[in-house]
Amino acid sequence: MWLKITGFLSFITTGITLAQTPTGVSSQPVPAQSSQPATTPVGEAALKGNAKISGYVVDSTLTKVVEYANIAVYNTATNKLVDGAVADDKGKFTLTKVAPGTYKLLISFLGYNAKPIDNVVIAKGQIKDLGVIRLSASTRTLNEVTVAGKKALVEDKVDRLVYNADVDLAAKGGDATDILKKVPMLSVDLSGNVSLQGNANVRVLINNKPSSILAGNLADALRQIPADLIKTVEVITSPSAKYDAEGSGGIINIITKKNTLQGLHLDVDGGVGNRASTLGLNGSFRKGKLGVNLNGNGRGVYNKSGSDLAQTTFLGESIAPVRTRQHSDGFDNGLFGQYALGLDYDIAKNQSLTGGVRFGVRNLSRDQHLATSLLSGDIVKAPTRRDVNSQDLSNSVDMNIDYLHTYPGTGDGPTRELNISTQYSQNHLTNNFDANNLDTLGILTTRQRNLNFNTSQEFVLQLDYQTPISQTQQVEFGAKETYRRVNSQYQYLLAGPTSEYSVDSQRPDGSLVYDQNIGAAYVSYTLTTYDKITIKAGTRYEYTSIEASAGKQGAISIPNYGKLVPSINLSKKLNESTTIKLAYNRRIQRPNVQDLNPNFNAANPYNVSIGNPYLKPEITDRIEFGYSTYVKKTYLNLTLYTRLNRDDIQSISQRSDTLIGAVVSRRTNIGKEYNYGTNLFATVNITPRWSVNTNLDIMYRYISGFALDVSGLSIPLSNTGIRWGGRFDSQIQFDKGWAIQANIGYRGKDIALQGYRIGFAQYSLGARKSFTNKRGSIGLAAENFLTNGMGFTSVLNSAQFNQDFRQYIYNSSIRLTFSYKIGNLNGAKVKKGKSAGGEEEN
Numbered sequence: 001m002w003l004k005i006t007g008f009l010s011f012i013t014t015g016i017t018l019a020q021t022p023t024g025v026s027s028q029p030v031p032a033q034s035s036q037p038a039t040t041p042v043g044e045a046a047l048k049g050n051a052k053i054s055g056y057v058v059d060s061t062l063t064k065v066v067e068y069a070n071i072a073v074y075n076t077a078t079n080k081l082v083d084g085a086v087a088d089d090k091g092k093f094t095l096t097k098v099a100p101g102t103y104k105l106l107i108s109f110l111g112y113n114a115k116p117i118d119n120v121v122i123a124k125g126q127i128k129d130l131g132v133i134r135l136s137a138s139t140r141t142l143n144e145v146t147v148a149g150k151k152a153l154v155e156d157k158v159d160r161l162v163y164n165a166d167v168d169l170a171a172k173g174g175d176a177t178d179i180l181k182k183v184p185m186l187s188v189d190l191s192g193n194v195s196l197q198g199n200a201n202v203r204v205l206i207n208n209k210p211s212s213i214l215a216g217n218l219a220d221a222l223r224q225i226p227a228d229l230i231k232t233v234e235v236i237t238s239p240s241a242k243y244d245a246e247g248s249g250g251i252i253n254i255i256t257k258k259n260t261l262q263g264l265h266l267d268v269d270g271g272v273g274n275r276a277s278t279l280g281l282n283g284s285f286r287k288g289k290l291g292v293n294l295n296g297n298g299r300g301v302y303n304k305s306g307s308d309l310a311q312t313t314f315l316g317e318s319i320a321p322v323r324t325r326q327h328s329d330g331f332d333n334g335l336f337g338q339y340a341l342g343l344d345y346d347i348a349k350n351q352s353l354t355g356g357v358r359f360g361v362r363n364l365s366r367d368q369h370l371a372t373s374l375l376s377g378d379i380v381k382a383p384t385r386r387d388v389n390s391q392d393l394s395n396s397v398d399m400n401i402d403y404l405h406t407y408p409g410t411g412d413g414p415t416r417e418l419n420i421s422t423q424y425s426q427n428h429l430t431n432n433f434d435a436n437n438l439d440t441l442g443i444l445t446t447r448q449r450n451l452n453f454n455t456s457q458e459f460v461l462q463l464d465y466q467t468p469i470s471q472t473q474q475v476e477f478g479a480k481e482t483y484r485r486v487n488s489q490y491q492y493l494l495a496g497p498t499s500e501y502s503v504d505s506q507r508p509d510g511s512l513v514y515d516q517n518i519g520a521a522y523v524s525y526t527l528t529t530y531d532k533i534t535i536k537a538g539t540r541y542e543y544t545s546i547e548a549s550a551g552k553q554g555a556i557s558i559p560n561y562g563k564l565v566p567s568i569n570l571s572k573k574l575n576e577s578t579t580i581k582l583a584y585n586r587r588i589q590r591p592n593v594q595d596l597n598p599n600f601n602a603a604n605p606y607n608v609s610i611g612n613p614y615l616k617p618e619i620t621d622r623i624e625f626g627y628s629t630y631v632k633k634t635y636l637n638l639t640l641y642t643r644l645n646r647d648d649i650q651s652i653s654q655r656s657d658t659l660i661g662a663v664v665s666r667r668t669n670i671g672k673e674y675n676y677g678t679n680l681f682a683t684v685n686i687t688p689r690w691s692v693n694t695n696l697d698i699m700y701r702y703i704s705g706f707a708l709d710v711s712g713l714s715i716p717l718s719n720t721g722i723r724w725g726g727r728f729d730s731q732i733q734f735d736k737g738w739a740i741q742a743n744i745g746y747r748g749k750d751i752a753l754q755g756y757r758i759g760f761a762q763y764s765l766g767a768r769k770s771f772t773n774k775r776g777s778i779g780l781a782a783e784n785f786l787t788n789g790m791g792f793t794s795v796l797n798s799a800q801f802n803q804d805f806r807q808y809i810y811n812s813s814i815r816l817t818f819s820y821k822i823g824n825l826n827g828a829k830v831k832k833g834k835s836a837g838g839e840e841e842n
Contacts, residue, residue: 203247
């Protein structure tokens with residue numbers, strides 16, 4: 001029996017993944033716990049009528065849905081496999097275009113006994129509802145199941161692309177940025193900053209929820225998430241009305257793995273490298289209706305840093321310009337950690353309660369040695385030295401409780417669902433530095449200290465409800481209340497070589513208290529027609545009220561505002577392998593805590609940054625056209641888009657009024673930004689074991705705004721340019737558990753209002769050997785290993801100054817990775833009245 005099930009699973013998953021079957025579920029992901037696709041073609045074509053078969057798959061004892069169960073359809077007369085489907089994440093499946101006849105259905109899923117349903121008699125035009133189908137748990141070991149092929153790397157849905165990160169080999173032992181580098185439409189620069197189709201203002205979610213871990217430095221926060229815990233990455237360029245309007249570039253939703261194995265289970269993953277080392281634990285315990293998941297990951301970094309600054313400031317027509325030359329070198333030490341505890345409990349049939357606590361820690365210390373020289377006309381000032389120790393520290397916590405009630409539908413329609421969610425988040429940020437200023441002889445002259453403490457808090461209460469209004473129509477509506485508070489305290493202190501610190505009278509103490517309340521309501525309508533057109537349209541209204549005060553300055557007058565955020569997604573299946581999409585949506589980008597923070601960050605006094613509490617939200621309108629198709633063994637996705645940003649938030653730089661030769665950058669609403677671009681992604685399964693993926697981005701950008709001329713007057717300014725980038729990677733699986741993966745990518749020059757950043761290339765190579773007992777693996781991964789590092793240059797030009805800033809990125813790395821599973825890998829034997837669930841493979 002198990003051999004028959006194995007053959008069927010290999011076949012049916014291929015049909016779903018390659019969108020070859022006419023069941024209407026080709027866009028549904030096939031997660032790791034279900035069988036993986038092989039290349040077996042569908043046999044005889046039997047589904048050419050107008051009848052339908054539907055059902056709902058649940059666990060026999062726990063009354064819990066069996067997500068993504070496999071459904072096989074056999075012709076009773078010939079006993080041949082003719083078609084199949086995969087249930088959705090609520091256990092619902094539907095077979096369409098069924099011809100009259102008598103069939104046998106076989107329902108199966110790993111960890112459960114396959115269940116046959118004989119003599120399913122279908123008449124012309126009949127809608128056959130099989131009702132609830134219960135699967136009983138199996139006590140067979142997983143080693144008795146032969147899994148063939150692999151899951152599709154990318155899946156296309158009506159409003160998003162899904163990247164199956166658990167297929168990636170080279171990222172083993174890495175972090176989230178290693179995964180995001182390979183996701184279609186995403187770009188990651190050498191500092192770990194992520195952009196979606198050229199826009200860095202993206203909203204990043206973890207398991208469909210915002211996280212305070214991501215609220216500070218997003219690049220550093222993503223390094224806290226181990227690649228081994230990421231199951232999928234969803235790229236949502238045109239979010240529906242259900243999602244928050246925040247994130248002008250779109251949404252990146254990182255879905256982490258969840259283990260539902262009965263009994264006790266523990267995975268250990270780690271890596272040791274020349275730039276960083278990691279150690280992660282992922283454990284779960286499940287008994288009856290209660291499940292507990294616990295995971296944690298620690299990451300230590302140790303790496304050199306360096307930069308060169310060359311800038312010229314213009315003080316006036318009759319005053320000689322000042323040339324500033326600066327070199328820095330240093331070393332970074334960091335310890336990052338993320339720990340999560342999740343609980344889920346089945347209250348009753350179709351009702352569940354989930355809760356979780358997620359902790360994040362970031363401790364990054366940088367020791368820098370700055371050497372600076374100034375030249376004004378023919379006068380050369382004595383060079384100065386400055387030793388700086390910067391502390392970038394944070395600790396954060398997210399707590400959530402969610403209630404979900406699903407109602408099984410009838411016939412071919414969607415189900416009703418009620419979801420009530422609450423979340424509390426808190427993040428403490430510390431951005432301090434201590435600096436020692438030395439003369440040309442290396443003698444300490446003065447000491448400087450900047451203390452900057454920030455706290456952000458957020459409370460969310462949300463209600464979502466969806467209900468069918470017919471078999472082809474569904475309505476979603478809901479409301480959400482979000483309360484945020486940002487509190488920033490900062491202070492500058494000065495001291496002599498031996499004296500105690502005192503307040504710097506030139507830079508008084510400051511503070512910012514920023515309260516933001518966002519009330520939102522939305523409605524969304526989905527229609528699926530019989531000629532395979534899907535329409536998902538909706539609107540969301542968000543009203544934002546703000547109260548702010550800045551220390552001695554007192555209350556800051558920031559007007560409240562309400563925004564209507566419409567969205568529409570259209571999808572049309574031209575045939576069983578080709579889909580076209582058209583979408584429009586509006587997004588809001590609110591300033592984050594670092595944008596607002598008015599602290600004068602002068603760790604490098606000649607290249608200073610400061611936030612702006614008066615920032616307005618950035619509004620984005622976006623239109624997108626998409627085309628995707630399967631041609632034999634090739635999946636192709638093409639996107640064309642245009643994007644308009646109003647009140648665009650960017651950094652504007654000007655010469656310093658207090659220190660000659662210095663430049664200050666401030667976050668500002670500069671004006672408008674137009675983007676026109678295209679993205680092409682293709683994956684080719686050359687053989688069942690060898691796949692090739694390629695991605696190409698081309699974008700034209702126009703930016704307009706205002707900057708200061710040499711006399712300090714505001715003048716209009718604009719900049720245009722074309723940015724392109726691409727990447728290529730290939731993955732091959734060999735016998736005896738061996739696999740390799742290679743990747744190379746390039747990102748071209750990118751423009752800003754006052755300048756540009758040069759392009760750069762990245763590449764990686766990885767290999768992995770899985771143990772024969774399937775309990776673990778060992779691997780080796782290397783990135784940019786042919787050189788020690790590279791220089792990354794940013795150029796700014798204005799009437800007041802010219803600046804070339806070259807940062808040295810030491811990204812040549814190699815790491816040894818390992819993983820091992822501890823615990824029972826098969827369905828647990830259970831006592832009477834208990835049942836073991838299937839395993840979601842990690």
